[in-house]
Amino acid sequence: MIVALIRWSVGNRFLVLLASVALAAFGLWAAQSTPLDAIPDLSDTQVIIRTTLPGQAPQIVEDQVTYPLTTTMLSVPGAKAVRGYSFFGDSFVYILFEDGTDPYWARSRVLEYLNQVQGRLPPAARSSLGPDATGVGWIYEYALVDRSGRHSLADLRALQDWFLRFELKTVPDVAEVATVGGMVKQYQVVVDPERLKAYNLPLAQVTDAIRAANRDYGGSVLELAEAEYMVRVKGYLRSLEDFRAIPLTVSETGTPVRLADVARIQLGPEMRRGIAELDGEGEVTGAIIVMRTGRNALATIDAVK
Numbered sequence: 001m002i003v004a005l006i007r008w009s010v011g012n013r014f015l016v017l018l019a020s021v022a023l024a025a026f027g028l029w030a031a032q033s034t035p036l037d038a039i040p041d042l043s044d045t046q047v048i049i050r051t052t053l054p055g056q057a058p059q060i061v062e063d064q065v066t067y068p069l070t071t072t073m074l075s076v077p078g079a080k081a082v083r084g085y086s087f088f089g090d091s092f093v094y095i096l097f098e099d100g101t102d103p104y105w106a107r108s109r110v111l112e113y114l115n116q117v118q119g120r121l122p123p124a125a126r127s128s129l130g131p132d133a134t135g136v137g138w139i140y141e142y143a144l145v146d147r148s149g150r151h152s153l154a155d156l157r158a159l160q161d162w163f164l165r166f167e168l169k170t171v172p173d174v175a176e177v178a179t180v181g182g183m184v185k186q187y188q189v190v191v192d193p194e195r196l197k198a199y200n201l202p203l204a205q206v207t208d209a210i211r212a213a214n215r216d217y218g219g220s221v222l223e224l225a226e227a228e229y230m231v232r233v234k235g236y237l238r239s240l241e242d243f244r245a246i247p248l249t250v251s252e253t254g255t256p257v258r259l260a261d262v263a264r265i266q267l268g269p270e271m272r273r274g275i276a277e278l279d280g281e282g283e284v285t286g287a288i289i290v291m292r293t294g295r296n297a298l299a300t301i302d303a304v305k
Contacts, residue, residue, distance in 0.1 A: 035296040041136050044080075045097040045293075047110045048130030049073075053122060054089050062086035064122050069093045072117040076109050103132055103293050131176035133290045139297050140304050143181075143278045143286035154269060156285035157182030165287065171303045173295035181276025182285030183269035187243060195262040201248060206262065213237060213246045240265050 009016050051065050066084040073082045073095050081096040097106045107129060114127060121127070131137075144156045144164075151159075157179070165177045191206060219231030237243055244260035251257055259265065278284045291300045 035294075035298075039136050041134055041294070043134045043136060044099065045101045045103050045106055046134070047095045047097075047103075047106050049091075049093040049095070049110065049114060049127055050130060051091040051093075051121070051125050051127040052089060053091065053125045056089055058086045058088055061089070061091050065091040065125055066093065068117055068120045069114075069127075072113055073110065076106075076113050078106065078109070107132065131290055132292050133175040134293055137175065137291040137293065138288055139291045140289035140301050141286060142289075143276070143284040145278065145284055152183070153181070153283055153285060154183040154185045157184055160285050160287060168287075168289065168304060171300070173292050173300045174289060174304065175292040176290040178288045178290060180274075180286050180288060181283060183272070185267060186270045187237070187240070188266050188268045189243065189259065190264040190266065192262055192264070199249065199251065199257050199262060201257070201262060206248060206259070209246055209248050209259070210243070213242075240267065 049069060051069065053061050053065055056064075062084075066086045069091065070082050070084040070093055073079060073093060076082075076095060078097045078101050079095050080098055081094075083094040083096075085092045085094075095106070095110055111129065114129075118127065144160060146156060160179050160182065161184075165179060168174060168177045189206075189210065191203065196203065196206070213235065214237045215235045217233040217235060219233070221228040221230050223229075237246075243265040244258060246259040248257045248259060248262065275283050276286050278286070289300075289304050291297055
């Protein structure tokens with residue numbers, strides 16, 4: 001058999017050379033296109049549901065959010081395990097599927113069952129699916145550092161959240177850009193209880209007034225001289241003075257009571273649950289790049305850079 005194969009190869013040198021070139025070209029292509037990763041992704045297909053219930057204790061989150069979600073997700077087709085975790089203001093439910101389950105098919109099934117259980121959750125609860133990634137999809141980290149000291153942590157966080165994050169999410173195979181560290185800037189209304197009592201104002205009236213003042217309104221159109229003019233009222237709050245001028249009520253003397261009369265309005269950071277620190281030199285703002293399931297980690301890292 002071997003002698004016959006050698007004799008045939010000697011007699012058909014062109015075909016042997018052609019097959020060798022084709023095999024070498026295929027090997028070169030395979031070496032360049034094979035996905036490379038530092039850690040092989042052997043994790044199960046999983047879908048994560050995150051539900052926020054602001055300001056609630058873990059036991060309340062467990063009873064009102066985590067338990068209804070986990071009991072509903074037990075009947076998802078192909079699910080082999082459902083795990084729920086309750087934290088302060090947050091609930092995480094992990095649904096693990098059988099080997100070989102398509103991740104996007106699993107996400108669509110979970111979304112169907114999530115729509116069914118949404119009516120049993122508290123009105124303030126907001127549920128969303130986690131990124132289409134796995135535990136080993138954490139491929140890249142970076143930090144924003146201002147050596148000149150001209151930008152605060154709030155400025156760097158704003159740059160990350162409103163510019164860099166959106167740019168990086170357009171990179172192919174990037175599933176999520178998770179921001180860590182920094183300060184989230186917010187308008188803070190510090191109400192004085194004594195002043196509320198003096199004006200006989202409940203706190204609910206203050207929150208309702210702020211909510212009603214931060215709106216834009218549309219009033220259809222007016223036809224003038226064969227042209228249509230859109231009627232619009234601009235009411236979004238854009239500065240501290242806008243907050244201070246919000247009317248709350250009218251006093252007994254007929255004087256309007258504004259928000260500035262009962263509260264202190266200021267710019268400040270949102271309450272934080274952690275920080276990001278770099279090389280022992282202090283706090284920074286950064287982010288974690290998470291790759292989609294089954295993609296080429298090396299190519300994704302190069303694209304991110």
